[in-house]
Amino acid sequence: MHQNLQMNSFSQLDLFGGPQFPPDREKATTQRQERRSGTFTDNMRLPIHRWFRYSAGFSAEWVEQAIKDFPSARPPVVLDPFAGSGTTLLAAEKAGAVVYGYESHPFVSRIAAAKLLWHLDEQRVLHAAMSLLGRAKASKPRVPEQLPDLLAKCFTPATIERLLALRDCYIEIRQETDEWRLVWLAITAILRSCSHVGTAQWQYVLPNKRKAAFLDPFHAFEAKISEMISDMDFAKRIGFHQTATMFSHDAREPAPIAEHSIDLVLTSPPYPNNYDYADATRLEMTFWGEIASWGDLQLTIRRFIIRSCSQHTAAERLHLEDLLEDVTLAPIQAELTEVCNQLATIRMTKGGKKTYHTMVAAYFVDMAKILMQLRVACKPGARLCFVVGDSAPYGIYVPADLWLGRLAVATGFDSFSFEKVRDRNVKWKNRKHRVPLHEGRLWIKG
Ligand SMILES: C[S@@+](CC[C@H](N)C(=O)[O-])C[C@H]1O[C@@H](n2cnc3c(N)ncnc32)[C@H](O)[C@@H]1O
Structure with missing residues (x-):
């Protein structure tokens, strides 16, 4: 039987409300603002954001507030290097800030680009x-x-x-x-x-x-x-501005925008937690005849996005030693090597023999490249916020926020701090481990 569904109801990865800026510029927010900017579900109630549901990573209202809180007389120039379905871009357009977005998943970037056409007749x-x-x-x-x-x-x-x-x-x-x-x-x-x-x-x-x-x-x-x-x-009617430019672009590659032009980066990258972003639009891409099977995802999508799932690294048949030799990993090399070696050993005792060992190494190689590109794109004194979570594949802890912070400082940013938003241990619970995990905002400055 067909009937009208509430098309906006949607549970999601979640919860990114709370204080808006790093501790030195924290502002008191009212309870009402906290509540309203708190969850991704909020986006599905917001005009335009609700056109296509996707894992946004944060609420548009939080983005808008972060832009308004930026300490300058003019709105900051904003970049989201993992723009997804365009939450940051639309929020910045509402706030009247110039904004750039990259998204390298070809289908998702088309969705974001379409949402930015709200100004048509x-x-x-x-x-x-x-x-x-x-x-x-x-x-x-x-x-x-x-x-x-x-x-x-x-x-x-x-x-x-x-x-x-x-x-x-x-x-x-x-x-x-x-x-x-x-x-x-x-x-x-x-x-x-x-x-x-x-x-x-x-x-x-x-x-x-x-x-x-x-x-x-x-x-x-x-x-x-x-x-x-x-x-x-x-x-x-409420005066959105046409200030966004969306690039179908791989954030690991040299940037399509001017050097030293960005004041504020607001983004939610994939976490090193085995989410397969390529799979997220498999139904839609199959419907449009763009892929014939799950196997096509590697060629059509995964090769363009960062390596944050084991399906990706298994398909690429990567060698751990080659990845760990990458000089960009120097600031975390010793700890990363230990974690990856443990994962390489443990996988041999598991039925699935998942390639988490190469996934984790490749993830940080990719993120180091992106941080370098961001250093070039950002003005001196810029602020960056990465909404990230840690992970524990096969129960081995991967401190993503800490390692990304260290990589950022090694690329020339001044400092980093982590603002925890919530504890979690959801994704891996069926792996029977009890490693406490968290999600929050990694703030980078400089
Ligand atoms: C958590 S989602 C971001 C969602 C976004 N905040 C939104 O509003 O929909 C992370 C996104 O990063 C994209 N991505 C992964 N690797 C990328 C890369 N190398 N360059 C650009 N985007 C990438 C993924 O395809 C995914 O859409």
């Missing part, structure tokens, strides 16, 4: 969307015999028929205009709410989990377009 978007819907409704159902397994598992025959009608009509009539980029986003954004299986939670699809209610594609599309139109109108 609503009537033109509506016209494109309604002409598509009319055509899809009138089209003859055509479900291919060879439907990808994932789509067959995720959608009932009636649902996939309508979704494919939207997709195929889109492919037939779309034009290379910005309006049609928003129509693409609307189709992409409704897929999970139209599925009768467990697709709702970040990040994996659970075909055996049934949902009590799911949406009809034509209704969902219409509702999504109407939400988008109303948010576009809202953004214009």
Whole structure:
């Protein structure tokens, strides 16, 4: 049975409210502000942010407050090198700050770029969307015999028929205009709410989990377009500024922006905790025919993103010794080598023999490269905030915030401090270890 779902309900990685700036500039915030800026779920209630759900890492309201709190007369120039679906960019546009974002996951960067089109003419978007819907409704159902397994598992025959009608009509009539980029986003954004299986939670699809209610594609599309139109109108009325530039760019590579131009970096990088960002949009990319199977993720996405999951390092067949020799790791080399060697030993006693040993080493090699690029992009005296968490693969503790802080100082930043936001031990609980973990804000200055 189809019925209207609360499309915004969404549990997420979480909780980044609390004090806004590093201790030297901490401001008292009211209880109400704390509550309102506290969780990622907040983003799914916010205009534009709610267009596509993704693991944001922090709330837009926190970003906006951090920009407002920046100690200068003018709004700071902001950078998010892991821009994802664009939380920092949209929050900065609301705050009137010039902002740049990099995202190297090609599909996710397209989503963020589409969200930044809030300034388009609503009537033109509506016209494109309604002409598509009319055509899809009138089209003859055509479900291919060879439907990808994932789509067959995720959608009932009636649902996939309508979704494919939207997709195929889109492919037939779309034009290379910005309006049609928003129509693409609307189709992409409704897929999970139209599925009768467990697709709702970040990040994996659970075909055996049934949902009590799911949406009809034509209704969902219409509702999504109407939400988008109303948010576009809202953004214009409250005075969003067109100040964001989004680059489909790998943050490890030389920056596409001017040297020494950034005042403030606000970002949430992948943690070294085995989350597979490539898998996050597998359903959507399969639907659009961009990948045929899980195996395609390595070539289409993982090679562009930092190595923070063992699937990635297993596919690259990395050698630990080569990674540990990287000179950029010098400030943490001894401790990192010890941790990685322990992981290399432990894996031989485990059935899965996961490549956490190379994952952890490769993660810090990649992050060291990014910190070097950030040093070049940032002005002297800049401030950077990384929302990060530590991890404990196979129960071996990896102090991510501490090691990233040391790498940052080695690249030429002055100092770092860590502001814990919460304790956690969720991700690894099924690995039967009890290592206490935390998440929080790594502040870097200089
Ligand atoms: C925690 S998410 C950030 C989410 C973001 N705050 C948002 O609003 O959606 C981390 C992001 O970093 C991206 N990423 C990973 N490696 C990258 C790289 N080398 N360059 C740029 N982005 C990268 C991932 O694809 C992922 O979207």
